Amino acid sequence: MSLNVKEIFYSLQGEGERQGEASIFIRLAGCNLKCDFCDTDFSGGTKMELSDIEAAISNYPCQWLIWTGGEPALQLTAVDTAFLKQKGYRQAIESNGHYPLPEGLDYTVVSPKGNVGYAAKVNPIVDEIRLPVRVGDRLPDISILPKAKYYFVSPVFNDILATNVESTEDNIAYCVELVRQNPQWRLSLQIHKLINIE
Ligand code: SF4
Numbered sequence: 001m002s003l004n005v006k007e008i009f010y011s012l013q014g015e016g017e018r019q020g021e022a023s024i025f026i027r028l029a030g031c032n033l034k035c036d037f038c039d040t041d042f043s044g045g046t047k048m049e050l051s052d053i054e055a056a057i058s059n060y061p062c063q064w065l066i067w068t069g070g071e072p073a074l075q076l077t078a079v080d081t082a083f084l085k086q087k088g089y090r091q092a093i094e095s096n097g098h099y100p101l102p103e104g105l106d107y108t109v110v111s112p113k114g115n116v117g118y119a120a121k122v123n124p125i126v127d128e129i130r131l132p133v134r135v136g137d138r139l140p141d142i143s144i145l146p147k148a149k150y151y152f153v154s155p156v157f158n159d160i161l162a163t164n165v166e167s168t169e170d171n172i173a174y175c176v177e178l179v180r181q182n183p184q185w186r187l188s189l190q191i192h193k194l195i196n197i198e
């Protein structure tokens with residue numbers, strides 16, 4: 001079994017409930033969406049066998065993996081998660097929720113985009129919803145989203161060189177007010193960008 005891998009790196013989870021935990025990130029190539037705020041290069045990639053992936057991550061002093069992308073659910077299967085589970089790894093995923101998540105995951109994050117109603121139909125129960133929000137975005141009713149333990153709003157961090165877009169600071173201030181008004185939601189900042197780590 002092989003996966004098309006864009007990059008593997010070791011860092012801290014920057015967002016959501018697991019923020020601050022050391023994790024090995026495996027970024028799979030490819031995505032089904034083209035979000036206009038996307039800050040990730042998920043093109044290309046290198047085919048890696050599961051044994052190659054295991055070898056690449058084996059020197060990190062950490063047993064938490066995060067499957068990310070792009071959209072990892074385009075490739076990841078229960079065979080892949082079972083292989084790494086058997087090697088002792090706990091596994092999280094960060095997905096846009098357009099595809100069923102494979103079995104064998106220990107923590108599931110869905111970050112729905114656009115018309116978010118699709119996500120609950122595909123994955124009715126997840127651990128965490130993390131919704132990217134910009135100035136002017138409205139929060140969906142939680143009842144149309146997958147059932148989750150945690151619901152986060154995540155202010156979109158814009159490229160400071162971009163023009164004609166709201167500033168990151170504006171998005172953060174907007175999300176702070178959204179959470180004040182909708183306390184079932186929590187604020188998630190992308191701290192890896194704030195402290196300038198990968
Ligand atoms: S779903 Fe995520 S990775 Fe895919 S285009 Fe949107 S922001 Fe980028």
